[in-house]
Every structure is written in structure tokens, then in C-alpha cells.
Amino acid sequence: MKVAIIGTGYVGLTTCLAMAYLNHEVIGVDKDSDKLSLLRQGISPIHETGVQALLHQITENVCFTGDLKSAVADSEIIMIAVGTPPKQDGEADIRYVEEAAKEVACGLEPNREYVIVIKSTVPIGTNRRIAHLVHSVLQARGVRTDVCFASNPEFLQEGLALRGTFYPDRVVVGTDRPEAVDAMRQLHKPILERSFDPPSFLAAPDDENLPSLIATDATNAEMIKYAANTFLALKISFINEIAGLCERVEADVTEVARGVGLDSRISHRFLQAGVGWGGSCFPKDTAALLRVASEYGYSMPIIEAARVVNQRQRTLIVEKLQHALKILRGRTIGILGLAFKPNTDDVRGAPALEIIRLLNEQGAYVRAHDPVAIPHAREDLENIEIEFVEDAYAVSNAADAIVIITDWNEYRSLNLHTLAKPMSTPILIDGRNIYSPDEARDAGFQYMGIGRG
Ligand SMILES: NC(=O)c1ccc[n+]([C@@H]2O[C@H](COP(=O)([O-])OP(=O)(O)OC[C@H]3O[C@@H](n4cnc5c(N)ncnc54)[C@H](O)[C@@H]3O)[C@@H](O)[C@H]2O)c1
CATH class of the missing domain: 3.40.50.720 (NAD(P)-binding Rossmann-like Domain)
Incomplete structure (x- = not known):
């Protein structure tokens, strides 16, 4: 599948590399030019087990760009994985998610089918807010195109991020559109079936338990992420x-x-x-x-x-x-x-x-x-x-x-x-x-x- 991933930090970069390894066509987008320059030279901007090795290994189906609009235009799935840092009063700052979503909406083309996925950890109701925001921009542009939204919270642990991405315990998809569940199931098929050859540095887990895809609504998905981390x-x-x-x-x-x-x-x-x-x-x-x-x-x-x-x-x-x-x-x-x-x-x-x-x-x-x-x-x-x-x-x-x-x-x-x-x-x-x-x-x-x- 053609996937654009907005934000190439700890979550975004790991997802880019894992998806490219699984033969999807991936474009990683970031607004940090220093990060992009390192990535284009094949140098990982973060220290994370296996990331440097994968960056060397995968050269064909992943590229990195600062041009968000062009990156999303031709993608089927657009994942937003930007930061949501805390404000002074503890509230998660969703400013970067909103900015990214607006830019995405500016890049979508008419008469296409897109799935916009929020991977960032966001407060309850944010997915609904982002859907509203994207539709407003599309309306202002006079563009008619089919956009589904899905919340797909990330559960990886830093230090073991690729392990968490290739061998998750579950994949949560929060949406009210069955097409979005189908698209996410297709994207994660090799992970859900564990049908890929493991990267050399990452042996498959001993257990035979395959991860489940939990299809639910966006509010539940948002809540699952917060409840899991809090627990x-x-x-x-x-x-x-x-x-x-x-x-x-x-x-x-x-x-x-x-x-x-x-x-x-x-x-x-x-x-x-x-x-x-x-x-x-x-x-x-x-x-x-x-x-x-x-x-x-x-x-x-x-x-x-x-x-x-x-x-x-x-x-x-x-x-x-x-x-x-x-x-x-x-x-x-x-x-x-x-x-x-x-x-x-x-x-x-x-x-x-x-x-x-x-x-x-x-x-x-x-x-x-x-x-x-x-x-x-x-x-x-x-x-x-x-x-x-x-x-x-x-x-x-x-x-x-x-x-x-x-x-x-x-x-x-x-x-x-x-x-x-x-x-x-x-x-x-x-x-x-x-x-x-x-x-x-x-x-x-x-x-x-x-x-x-
Ligand atoms: N780090 C973790 O272990 C972890 C685990 C699970 C979930 N999460 C969640 O995932 C999200 C991302 O976390 P992270 O640690 O990867 O963040 P990060 O700060 O490492 O990376 C975010 C990246 O997004 C880029 N960015 C911001 N706005 C952009 C825009 N408009 N266009 C393009 N790029 C943009 C930044 O330049 C940065 O490189 C957060 O919501 C976090 O809570 C993180």
C-alpha cells in the first residue's frame, strides 16, 4: 500500500521502516530539515535498536521529504505521528496534530479514497475534532474526495520500538467506517499473520500468540491508549x-x-x-x-x-x-x-x-x-x-x-x-x-x- 507518515520521530520513523520492510511504499514526512538531511544520508537521528540497520537495509521503498502536500496526494493511508507534548496544566497539546491535519487536507486530491490515521496519543475527542478540521479545509478548497478517519494508537516502548512494531500484542483501530478497518487490516496483514521473514536483528517471539486487530470506535481507541499507559x-x-x-x-x-x-x-x-x-x-x-x-x-x-x-x-x-x-x-x-x-x-x-x-x-x-x-x-x-x-x-x-x-x-x-x-x-x-x-x-x-x- 502507499503510505505517508507525518512525523519521523521515535514512533514515525520506526513505523516508516517497519512498513517499508513489509513491502509497503512509504514516504516519511518531517518539518525538521536536520532530521531529513540525516535520514537522506541513511543516518538515524535517534538511537533505537535496529533502526540504523534497517535504514541501511531498506533503500527502495522508503523516502523522506519535507513536502507534505505532495507526499499525501498519492497515498492511500496517511498516518499522523507528530508529538503531543504536555501543556503547563497537563493537557496534551494537540497543536502539531492539528497543523499536520490541516496540511494533509490541503494536499488531498479530488475523487480519491484516503484513510487518515491518528497515531499520536491524543485526548478523548481529538479524532472527531480532526475529522471536522479536515472536512472544513476540503470544503473551503471545494474539493470532494472520500476520507475515512481512524485512531490507531501506538503502544511501542522506546529501546524496543521495532520489536513492538513488528510483534505488537494488538493493533487498535478506532473508526466508524468499515473501509478504514479493511485498509488497516491490509496494511498490518503480515504483522497480524506473522508471515514476514524477521529482520536479522529481531528474532520472532517464542510464543505462538498472533496479535489481534481490535476494531472499535475512535473514543474507545483513544481511551485504550490512555488507560494502558496509565495502568x-x-x-x-x-x-x-x-x-x-x-x-x-x-x-x-x-x-x-x-x-x-x-x-x-x-x-x-x-x-x-x-x-x-x-x-x-x-x-x-x-x-x-x-x-x-x-x-x-x-x-x-x-x-x-x-x-x-x-x-x-x-x-x-x-x-x-x-x-x-x-x-x-x-x-x-x-x-x-x-x-x-x-x-x-x-x-x-x-x-x-x-x-x-x-x-x-x-x-x-x-x-x-x-x-x-x-x-x-x-x-x-x-x-x-x-x-x-x-x-x-x-x-x-x-x-x-x-x-x-x-x-x-x-x-x-x-x-x-x-x-x-x-x-x-x-x-x-x-x-x-x-x-x-x-x-x-x-x-x-x-x-x-x-x-x-
Ligand atoms: N515515544 C514513544 O515511546 C511513544 C510511544 C507511543 C506513543 N507515542 C506518541 O506518539 C506521538 C509521537 O511521539 P514521538 O516520541 O515519536 O515524537 P517525536 O517528538 O520524537 O517526533 C515527532 C516528529 O514530528 C515532527 N513534526 C511535527 N509537526 C510536523 C508537521 N506538521 N509536519 C511534519 N512533521 C512534523 C517533528 O519534527 C518530529 O520529528 C506522541 O503523541 C506520543 O505521545 C510515543
Whole structure:
């Protein structure tokens, strides 16, 4: 099928490459000329597992352009995957989706059949609003053409984005037009049937469960996305709340989570205690859902509590450092991990940046490492006094404490003796519980995990 994808960020680019790999004819559209220039040279603007490899591999049926109107004119399916950042009051800002939709409407040709798909995470009612907007532009242009609308929320996880796109648990299509469901079913056919040869870097999952296509209406689809993300955020906050009590009663939350997660009704996924959730989705989606609820005078105390618990996890790190060092002013704190999760360079909503700001306010001096996210963190922290180092071990030079914030694989196999040796005081705050307390203590560390009494 001929597909135009508006926005080539984490979601858009991954979708472009996956659809092109499945032999669709794809045009990726972006208004960021730097991004386009990199993409045209075959360089990925984001760090995401397999994306660079696919960009090299697929050269024939994908191209990238800034010319939105021409890109959509000849497409059957037009997917909008632009950002929906949070406003000050938590409401999702749908300005970019609206702008993109208007531009799309300006490019549609008469007497054709199009399906416009909203992939961006948008508040309830946005799909209806976009349909109205597109029809108004078409009417003003005097163009008669058949346009169906579908909400197709994206559930991928950064760091595992291609896995999530090729092997989703479900594909949600929210529309009132059966033709749109048919078109989306055809687009996703190889994914729904798992009938494609997996890319070399992405083995098929062991399970035989094929993904379902859920055909529903747009409001349900919009709600499914928010409810899914909110539930995941809630699950993490739940185990973090349990972790706090574990510390007080001298239990170990990693053992508790193992025992709880083996219950198949619960599962171990998203049940790891730590510095709390971040990223560009959970914080903004929980805030946006609360904002929608407030428009109806409806309270959502569980979701509010999940956000409060999450915030507490950030200050917990500073409290642990205060407990161990007493005075933070003038101390050197080594930070391992800046990205909001491993295998991505994304620092939007990253716990590390918030913790670094808190430490900076306390007068501590921060030295930080991340395998790929330093350039983005540098931009974000431009007003903060901080030293970035290219080697993980360099954070420990004369440091008073080290905090592990992102569970990158390379941090799981550090030589703890080498790490501890050059420190002024060998204190390790393991914000992701990736080391065993005994192992860290054997290396000479005073060790504090999260929820490990
Ligand atoms: N990142 C994730 O893990 C994830 C997962 C699921 C859903 N989502 C949702 O998907 C949407 C996109 O997220 P993202 O992380 O990919 O965003 P992003 O910021 O990485 O990318 C958005 C891209 O859209 C481009 N853009 C904006 N307006 C445009 C226009 N009018 N024409 C052409 N290009 C335009 C921007 O230049 C940018 O490259 C958001 O609504 C987000 O909530 C994200």
C-alpha cells in the first residue's frame, strides 16, 4: 500500500521502516530539515535498536521529504505521528496534530479514497475534532474526495520500538467506517499473520500468540491508549510504594516482586522498584487523563496517587544521599545513566535530569555518564553545573557517591572493585537494584538499593 507518515520521530520513523520492510511504499514526512538531511544520508537521528540497520537495509521503498502536500496526494493511508507534548496544566497539546491535519487536507486530491490515521496519543475527542478540521479545509478548497478517519494508537516502548512494531500484542483501530478497518487490516496483514521473514536483528517471539486487530470506535481507541499507559505507570508506582515499606520492615522488594510477579494474573513486567517512571509518555499521559477527567468533574485518586508516589521516588535518592553523606553541599556525585530507560537516547522526562537538578539545588557537584544520551542531556541541562564523561568508570574519580539511574546493560557488568577504588567515600545508590547488596559490599561499597531493607 502507499503510505505517508507525518512525523519521523521515535514512533514515525520506526513505523516508516517497519512498513517499508513489509513491502509497503512509504514516504516519511518531517518539518525538521536536520532530521531529513540525516535520514537522506541513511543516518538515524535517534538511537533505537535496529533502526540504523534497517535504514541501511531498506533503500527502495522508503523516502523522506519535507513536502507534505505532495507526499499525501498519492497515498492511500496517511498516518499522523507528530508529538503531543504536555501543556503547563497537563493537557496534551494537540497543536502539531492539528497543523499536520490541516496540511494533509490541503494536499488531498479530488475523487480519491484516503484513510487518515491518528497515531499520536491524543485526548478523548481529538479524532472527531480532526475529522471536522479536515472536512472544513476540503470544503473551503471545494474539493470532494472520500476520507475515512481512524485512531490507531501506538503502544511501542522506546529501546524496543521495532520489536513492538513488528510483534505488537494488538493493533487498535478506532473508526466508524468499515473501509478504514479493511485498509488497516491490509496494511498490518503480515504483522497480524506473522508471515514476514524477521529482520536479522529481531528474532520472532517464542510464543505462538498472533496479535489481534481490535476494531472499535475512535473514543474507545483513544481511551485504550490512555488507560494502558496509565495502568503501566500505576503498576510501577505500586511496587515502588511496596518498596518503601520493604525498607522499613527489612524486606527485599526484588524478592517480593519475584514472588508476586510469578502469579500469572499479575506478571513480573513493570514490577521493578526503582527511581520511578519517566520518558515522554507516562508523565504526560497520566497528566492528560487527569486533565480530561477534571473537565467532567471526575476524580481519579488512584492515578493521582501513582504520580505522587513517582515524584517521591526522585526525592528518595536525594534523601538516601543525605542519609549517607549528611551534607551534600560541595560533594561530588557520580551519575550512571541519563536516558529515561536503556537503549534509547531520549531524555524527555528522564528521572536522571530531575535528580541532577535536585542535587544541584543542594549544592552538590555532578559528574555523569551515559552510553548515548549525553548530547540530549547536555542541551536539557545547559544551566546546570555538570561534567559529562565518556567512560563509566570516570564518574567515580574522587566521588563521594555513585547513583545508578538507568539500567543500561553495560552498567550491569561493571567491575565494582575498580569503580569503588578511586572514590573518596565508596557509596553506591543502586536506583534500579541491578547489583546484589552482598556483591557491592564485597567490593567495598556502602550499598543502598530501592526497597531493600
Ligand atoms: N515515544 C514513544 O515511546 C511513544 C510511544 C507511543 C506513543 N507515542 C506518541 O506518539 C506521538 C509521537 O511521539 P514521538 O516520541 O515519536 O515524537 P517525536 O517528538 O520524537 O517526533 C515527532 C516528529 O514530528 C515532527 N513534526 C511535527 N509537526 C510536523 C508537521 N506538521 N509536519 C511534519 N512533521 C512534523 C517533528 O519534527 C518530529 O520529528 C506522541 O503523541 C506520543 O505521545 C510515543
